[in-house]
Amino acid sequence: MAQLWGGRFKGETNELVYSFNASINFDKRLYRQDIEGSKAHVRMLTKTGVLTKEDEDAILAGLDGILKDIESGRLEITSEYEDIHSFVEAVLTERIGEAGKRLHTGRSRNDQVALDMKLYIREEIDEMTGYLKGLLEVILNLMKEHVDTYMPGFTHLQKAQPVTLSHHMGAYFEMFRRDIGRLKDTRVRTNECPLGSGALAGTTYPLDREYTAELLEFDRATRNSMDSVSDRDYLIEFLSDLSLIMMHLSRLSEEIIIWNSNEYSFVELDDAYSTGSSIMPQKKNPDIAELTRGKCGRVYGDLMTLLTVMKGIPLAYDKDIQEDKEAAFDAIDTVTGCIRLMAGMLETCKFNIAVMKQSAVKGFTNATDVADYLVGRGVPFRDAHAYVGKIVLYCIEHDLSIEEMSMDEFKAICPEFREDVYEAISLQACVERRRTKGAPGIDPIKEEIREAEIYLNNL
Ligand code: ARG
Numbered sequence: 001m002a003q004l005w006g007g008r009f010k011g012e013t014n015e016l017v018y019s020f021n022a023s024i025n026f027d028k029r030l031y032r033q034d035i036e037g038s039k040a041h042v043r044m045l046t047k048t049g050v051l052t053k054e055d056e057d058a059i060l061a062g063l064d065g066i067l068k069d070i071e072s073g074r075l076e077i078t079s080e081y082e083d084i085h086s087f088v089e090a091v092l093t094e095r096i097g098e099a100g101k102r103l104h105t106g107r108s109r110n111d112q113v114a115l116d117m118k119l120y121i122r123e124e125i126d127e128m129t130g131y132l133k134g135l136l137e138v139i140l141n142l143m144k145e146h147v148d149t150y151m152p153g154f155t156h157l158q159k160a161q162p163v164t165l166s167h168h169m170g171a172y173f174e175m176f177r178r179d180i181g182r183l184k185d186t187r188v189r190t191n192e193c194p195l196g197s198g199a200l201a202g203t204t205y206p207l208d209r210e211y212t213a214e215l216l217e218f219d220r221a222t223r224n225s226m227d228s229v230s231d232r233d234y235l236i237e238f239l240s241d242l243s244l245i246m247m248h249l250s251r252l253s254e255e256i257i258i259w260n261s262n263e264y265s266f267v268e269l270d271d272a273y274s275t276g277s278s279i280m281p282q283k284k285n286p287d288i289a290e291l292t293r294g295k296c297g298r299v300y301g302d303l304m305t306l307l308t309v310m311k312g313i314p315l316a317y318d319k320d321i322q323e324d325k326e327a328a329f330d331a332i333d334t335v336t337g338c339i340r341l342m343a344g345m346l347e348t349c350k351f352n353i354a355v356m357k358q359s360a361v362k363g364f365t366n367a368t369d370v371a372d373y374l375v376g377r378g379v380p381f382r383d384a385h386a387y388v389g390k391i392v393l394y395c396i397e398h399d400l401s402i403e404e405m406s407m408d409e410f411k412a413i414c415p416e417f418r419e420d421v422y423e424a425i426s427l428q429a430c431v432e433r434r435r436t437k438g439a440p441g442i443d444p445i446k447e448e449i450r451e452a453e454i455y456l457n458n459l
Contacts (some may be wrong), residue, residue, distance in 0.1 A: 004086050004109075018082075026325050027084045028077040033119035034084050037195060040215040041107055044196075048206045050106065057097040060095040063088070084116075085109050106207055108199035110229040110317040115195040117324065119131040119216065121238055125187045127142070131181050131339040132245070133459055138343045139176070140452050142169045147445055150427045151266065151356035152365045157258075159363030162430045165351060167440035170448050175248040175454065182241045192235040197225035200316035216388050226316040232306065232324050239303040239328065242335045243296075249338050250296035253289035256345070257361045261285045266356050270348035273341070282399035288345055292338045357427065361401055364392050369433070370402055373424045378418040387414040390401045 069075035093100030
């Protein structure tokens with residue numbers, strides 16, 4: 001056990017208390033941010049005359065050495081220290097002596113950990129944006145490739161109207177685009193520097209907080225020191241962003257699972273992204289999609305953990321806040337994995353274009369268009385709707401799709417039908433006539449693709 005605060009104590013810490021209290025096993029992940037923050041702190045302290053140039057040089061070189069050694073594996077972060085902050089300071093002092101003991105001047109672990117987390121989350125926001133961009137690129141490629149891959153669009157999971165795979169994937173493009181927007185918004189509120197807030201009430205040293213903020217590329221220093229050490233709103237926002245990403249990934253997974261089922265067979269997953277059964281040799285299971293759907297619950301749980309941890313925190317810092325890390329790290333790791341796997345799974349799967357088309361033909365997805373055709377012939381929509389209802393019933397009873405009916409059969413139900421109905425209700429015509437902005441027709445979908453391309457290029 002190595003602690004920073006032994007002076008006031010006579011007795012030893014109970015072993016169980018020590019490990020219950022310690023955070024090194026998980027906050028060691030913050031070593032780089034901790035060192036980066038310490039370097040900025042020291043440079044600021046030197047600028048304001050609190051530390052000498054000699055101390056600064058020694059500390060900066062010492063910190064750089066620690067960083068290098070951790071990254072090369074020469075220095076192991078061991079659990080004999082309480083947390084990553086104690087570890088870095090202890091190793092520094094061991095290596096450079098006296099000067100190392102001056103590092104913590106005008107600082108508390110409360111503002112230090114608040115800083116480390118913000119630096120870490122800021123990086124993760126950028127990284128997550130990059131992974132989402134990769135996923136959007138895969139989706140955009142599918143959109144480009146499948147502008148005329150017809151399929152049924154569903155409501156209530158019942159075939160509704162014909163769309164294209166391009167249009168369907170375009171919906172997911174929008175969801176993940178909004179997710180990137182939310183990450184960007186969260187970044188704005190994350191990007192204020194808490195360092196220099198001390199334990200809760202600032203410090204008596206002449207700190208230049210704006211300078212530290214500038215060195216660490218924050219937009220500004222935070223305004224209130226009590227808020228600064230206890231604010232985890234940005235983390236809750238971030239986990240809420242991640243929860244929405246997972247919700248979108250889970251919806252897409254659900255569709256992949258349905259499409260990959262024997263009954264649908266719209267898609268076949270690549271071997272690399274499927275798993276088998278230990279007993280049923282014929283099985284090829286969509287485990288990755290199922291796990292993504294399942295892990296969505298886990299990320300919601302992480303968000304709930306943070307919301308609940310924070311709800312009873314009296315100002316300023318309380319140790320409960322240490323619980324922020326495992327929840328945040330778990331959510332980050334989970335979401336990162338799921339986004340990357342989804343990109344790979346989509347990139348490698350094979351869509352059964354003929355099956356999808358046949359499914360749209362068979363499902364009366366052109367029923368609305370038949371009604372619209374009658375409206376074009378002067379029949380009021382309500383009457384047209386009733387005629388087409390009769391047609392559908394007739395087709396079900398005779399195992400036909402609408403376009404398989406003869407002209408006589410059409411006319412027996414409504415005399416307004418003419419030969420041109422066949423052309424008007426073909427799958428292609430049904431999709432093609434949907435030309436409003438955002439619809440699956442070729443012009444609007446090409447416009448959507450063009451816009452998506454510009455968006456990705458500027459991201
Ligand atoms: N491990 C602590 C955390 O993650 C660091 C801050 C400790 N501060 C304190 N006053 N004990 O929150």
